[in-house]
Amino acid sequence: MDFFETIMFPFKWLVSIIMVGFHEGLSFIGLPEASGWTWTLSIIGLVLVIRAALIPVFVKQIKAQRGMQLLQPDLKKLQDKYKGKTDQLSRQAMAQEQMAMYKKHGTNPFSACLPMLIQMPFFFALFQVLSGITAARNQGKTMGAMSHEQVVQFDDSSIFGAPLSATLLHGTPPGGNVVAVWTLSIVMILAMTASQFITQKQIMAKNMSEEAMASPFMRQQKMMLYILPLVFGIGGINFPIGVLIYWTTTNLWTMGQQFFVIRRMPTPGSPAAKALAERRAAKGLPAIPLLGAKKADDEAATAVVAETKVQRTQPQRKNRKKK
């Protein structure tokens, strides 16, 4: 276990220093130091930091997915080649050829393992910090970058009477309101499930081209629609309130991010793209190249990239003219 502790230590330290940083800042501007709400806002601050750091990864992935349009003919050829071959080895061979094709075109629709894997120790560290706080308090210890005073303060703090370190299944520390813990946990599980559903539905209903809707990738997406709420439910009754706050916030961020993408940079050929073109036409604005990721925000900075973006969207525009 010691080996594990050593690995987790830097993550715990980083997670707690960000939270402490937010806590200090919030106290400085006049929020009550010992309030559970100040600590809740610190957790939300942690989410904002992590998700903001991941924005470049997200934008990169969107661009890559848009680049896929150009691969459609090649992809079709590959699918025809393996038509009717359903044995596992042929499927694998097809997957291999498909990856080789992405490499050849220099565009890959998948988000890569590293960014996903990097989030895991952070989530786990947060889990350890929040669930270990009562023990650290009783043993007079510090927790990551948190001083013992802050540990005690955090352990005593609660929102709506629910301590941040309480869990639905594993109990509420003395002085905490059990009903509040149950209610808050369930509300947050529902909020996570709802935001997950809305995000997925939005993508499927508005932001997918017809080809993408018919792909096997979609089947997987639909399965997630039912698996994830289960994960939220099981996690939700086992994890401390503080972790649930983190989890819910990150889910809401995903939903907000998706809304933004659908409205401002929809997938070419999707209903959302049509809606955007109509909105711009109604305002008398010229149509923008759809791939132009952060168009209004930093035009100057992306001026060089803009050229290639325009080129990339060219074939798409022809498509739309036909319709």
Place this chain on the structure above:
Amino acid sequence: MHDVSTAVVPSVGMPKIIGGFLWDLPRNILILLLKTYRKVVSPLYGQVCRFFPSCSAYALEAVTVHGAVKGSWLAATRLAKCHPWNSGGVDHVPAGHRRWPEGKTPTIVVLNNPDLFLAAQTDEEGRSAA
């Protein structure tokens, strides 16, 4: 999950068997962990990997073929490559020194090298037909 013991243990003497078991223990533990990860955690995310074979499949094959130490090292290097600024593609596990008896090749090795084994399969069919 039952074919963990694909290790080639020479069948001579008790000490050698125990020695072989202990020698292969770290590798087999890793194999078990990786298989569990692929069964339980991977489906939650769908495909995210930019490579063929995917990082977890690569890790499983690397540990199976090269053992715990070199296999883990190979897996870690691959994982470090799987970031959004790498265009991915086909990246096979380098060949190792372990040999498997006829028809006992670990499933993951077969699945990760479909072109190789598909060719062998059609070869086989051709021969049995002739």
